[in-house]
Amino acid sequence: MAAPIEVLITSDVSGQLWNSCIWDLNSGASLSCYKGDATNHRSLCILGGQYLLGASCTKPLINVWALQRREQHQLKMICAGKVNSLTVTHDGTYCVAAVAENIHIWQVCTGNLLVVLTRHYQAVNVIRFTDNGSHFVSGGEDNLVMVWPLASVLTCIHNPSVKPEPLRIWSSHSLPVTDVHVGRGGAQSRVVSSSLDQTCKIWDIVSGDLLQTILFPGSVLSVTMDAAELRVFAGSSSGHVYCVHLYGQPIKFERHVEDQDPEGVICYKGHSKQVTCLCVSMDGSKLVSGSHDSSVKIWDIFSGQCIRTLPHKGHVTNTVIVPTPQAVLDPAVKPTLPLQSFKRHLVSERRDDTGADSRVLSLRIPSSLGREQKFEENLFDNQDGSVEMGTSEASKEELKRLKVINRELYTFAVDNILNKQVT
């Protein structure tokens, strides 16, 4: 059987069968599951395609499983408090967690706690990254949605006088924010936030504008968009999933008067309790919803039918669709990502003990190439073998020549700059 392109990961609050389980979206088959504890709302994520991170429901813990070792017990990391929401950058460099009203940012490879952001007034409910990892969006119990530029937040860490400030603060929700979805396009993406005040709001990061408010019949507990941002899905407290189209009415070439049936699906009805998590498959054809009625339902977006129901043992806390990680398919793959236990104290405090230079910000450079990169390399070799043909002596000479040129460049530049400043 061909490996599925994408898999669904779900978790529930009871953790009776497993903490979290990986499903094949098409067949509904369980591919693998990870046991121990239970994972909190919006705090399940895949780190670099190699680890599964989930924050505990009840304890101040983050559980980590290596994806390929299914039955083995998890690694536990202790945090300052119960984690409300957890997310990682796409490349797995940084991990961001919401602990009460604070936002903690760790560097994954060192485990250093880089910064603690305290800007929200009350507990943070959700944190999401943009697809390129340049910004993250947080939404809290205090009705605020904030956009943080990761880079500028991290530059503040060695300069205690500068308090990191969010790029945008959106405050027009009138009740707590329950979920946030970030669209495509990095810093230029649109953000949808949902709130208990029965609205979803669509925002623009670049301009900071509120683009649209959508008022629903019930409180909205989860929200998502498909990859092309054609539709917004809102999971309401009544168990319905509402769909709002983000395009104009399709132009009909022929218009029949008697043709009254509405085009498209308005509402996905099937859950009996509030829908707390939603996600859409990568091709935008399937919607996955998890509810407090202890079931995950997979819907066909275009016909509005429920294709499959996956029973759970408690409130469903996470439904995540990711491209199939290699480790799920092939247990032999070893994790290459260095993962340290997350520290509980800020990195700058630690400096006094060890005397290490705090001005060094370690960066992760992928130690081994991914499969695709290797493949590309092979291609390159085959096309142009002449690179390989060069003898070692020839390359040494080449190296020498380049060094000379480099030096010349350097002196030229230095002379020029210095002279300019003098004159």
Place this chain on the structure above:
Amino acid sequence: MRRGEPSVGESLRNSFQDVCAHGLVVVKKLNDRKWQKKLKKADNVTNASFKSRSIQISQHLKTGDSTQPVTKKKHNIAELFSHCRHYSPSVRHEAVTGLKELLSENPQLIDGHLPDIIEKSAEMFSDKDSTVRRGAVKHLLKLVFPVISEKQIAPFFPLVSAHLCCAMTHINDDIKMDSLAVLDLLLDHFPKLMVTKSSQVLTNFIEQISRQQGQGQSRSLTINPSSGTSSMKWRLLVMSRLQKFLKAVLVFHGENKDVASEGECDVNKTLDFLDSKVNCVQAFSQSYHALWTSPGYLLSMASKVPDSSSSLDSDISKAVQTLIPLMLECWVEATPGSDKPGQSGKHRGQACDSTSAGMLYHILCVTRLLWECVHRGQKPDHQTPEGLVSMFKYQREFETHFLSKFPYMVNNAVTSGKKETNKDLILEKVSGVTLNLTVCDIMTNFLQPHSHQVLDWLPLVIRYMMRVLSKDGSQKGGKHNASLVVKIVRRLCLTNISDEEVSSLVNVLYHRYQQASPTSAEKTVFFGFFADCILKEGNAVLSLEVANSFLSSLAELLPLCVQDNPGMASLILHTLRMACVQNCSQFMVEPDFLKIFCSFFEPDHGVISHLPPLDQRQLIGLLYFLPRLQSQLLKMLTSLCRHSKLNEQEVTFLIQVLQNRYIKHGETSQEAILYVGFLANILTGMPQKDLVEQTGRDPGSHVRTGLQPVPLVYPAVKEGQKPYDWHRHFTLVKVVSTMMSQCTNSVEVFQVIVTVVEKLMTTNGCIPLQAVYGLCKMAESFSVPPACTPILKNACISLVTYMFTCEELANPNVAEVILNTGCNLLCQMENGVEDMFRLLLNTYNTGASVEEVLAILKVCVKFLTMKRSHLVQCNPETVQLMMELQRVMRSKAMSNVEESVSSESEKLMTQFEYHLSL
């Protein structure tokens, strides 16, 4: 032709001879000398002399094409246009008045002929004749501009502004003067377009009051001695236009930024999700909308409009460099009295008459607007903009000039009658306070936050502010002054002046705020200041007690301004919400506050009934953040839910908010009890008080019949009251049951509610129909826990029998809905239908009254007829029961039933038998 009269030919000949006589003068003279005797005229000579008189043609006789509208003089519009270029000024003037006449009578012509109108009238800006010039402005443009939109005139605007520039730089002073009127009009009607032309117009404008000295940048004021008006007045005119212009610039650039601040645009971007249709929105940012809507963005917008903030900044900095020196120069000329040496120290508080005060005020206003432009041009990143740099260059000069004689006094009383006539040039009377505040405002702009420079004039400003604020402030122009005061105080707070000074200043301001009347604009402005202080970062500015007293005073303030000042009311609600969210909610626990807060929700005349729906939601949202709920409040909310003043959507929202609150604080038992009690009360459908009253007053209405294991009562409609709103109750029940399904422990909640209703029954001996309906409806969507089954089944049976037997409900639809609910639930429950018939049989066997027998028959018949026969048929045991019932009744029927009702019962009996046999 009659004989004797000269023919036409003859008379012509005669007259010809007459005419020729002049030519023959010489001959005649000769003749006179010779004969000296006149020849006698012939009898038949005709007197052919004639008189001429001019004829005035007041109206054209031309008939032509009558469809075109014409003026009184029968000119159509095309002719008038051609007359506009006539060499004679009077014709041109007539053309202008004619156009005015035509267009005011036929406004539809404007759209069609706009290009011509604009072109012709623009040419007249620099017309040599003053009447034509003024006529064009006064008659034509004033008529046309208000009617047409900015978009319509945009394509012609380059033409207009070119002509305007032409007129402004004209050698003739009168034309220059009149060009200002045009500028005024344009600024009034099309400020946005004017801003786009700022580079041309502004330079010309400055040219009017100054002259460039040589090639350098500096300009100096010019005085034109030959001009009609004094240079002072002339400058005043120019200055007021400059002010208008800068305001337009501010507005234009404000647009780009203020959109982001939420609020006003919020409303029209809201989509109400509807279940009945596909909902579509197109969410794009403002900048995209601008691309779609603004014309020709490719060339004209990109090259000419200073729309990016960077170009605004450089524009402004140029303007600052040219304008500020001029302003200072004007200032020096306009300040009262010359600075006598030795007296300068005592010169404070100098009085100046109102003319010069007006001048000073205008200078200050222009400077202030320039400052605002500079601030507006500031980019979010921390670069110092050019404008700011160039502004700071003049700091020294500002200090020496503006503050040398600060504070100023204005002597408005010294206006004699003669001066009054000239007064129309000065736009408004300026009070000394406004003048001085403006000076303070300008100067405090130089304060840099958190810098350590010591400015020697700062104490002066602070002292003055204290004096102004502590004075009783009941003047005109309160709003303007108040916003100035707030701006100044805000800046002062940011600098490193001592804490006592800040706090005393704020205290004085707070005092002033408390005194202001709730409906005044001043109050709103001060309110905004305090709200900002508390909610934004600068929390340190306010002392704790001021902050607390401010917040707790809000609750009292809200009812006062809810009707007269709705904007303020929503501002207060917003502030309260933010305060709740940002953990300054200590004030919410105070009993005084809670009491007032409770009264907001009073259904009849509480605040909530006066608010618009959006603000109602805001107020309801506050419930979520309330630290503790009180039973008093919940009682109020229950009656509010039943009250017709609140929309159903808002009621749904209200219950939802309480539900969310319960989910959040669910662990505390107090909350849970209150909330579940609230749900049960809603379900009951009527206040307990009414129920007690009902049962007490009319004990007969709930006679416990054997047919109703749970005695039902349906309160009769009192006279003068509206009938019970069943639809609202249906919605409420629906909402409550959805809410219950959301609870994590919904089964327990359900049980609790059932027991509450049960208790109600034991205390009162009966329960209202509404409550029974509510229970049944709720049970429909639930798996009923076994503990509740008996009571529910009884309730259900009572409901069905009650509904079948009584016709009290006026609305058949409502009755149908209730009945359907009952029957559905009955079928859902195990042995439901069966038990009902068993009950009927038992009642009958134990000796039923006449009414009961009738009721039994009715139930049986209706059950068989009204589309419910399948319920009976599919269940053999029920059929058995019915057969038995029929047999028993048939056997005893005649003996038991009295005469009076026998015919009716007989009829029912036969019906029953007929259906049964089917």
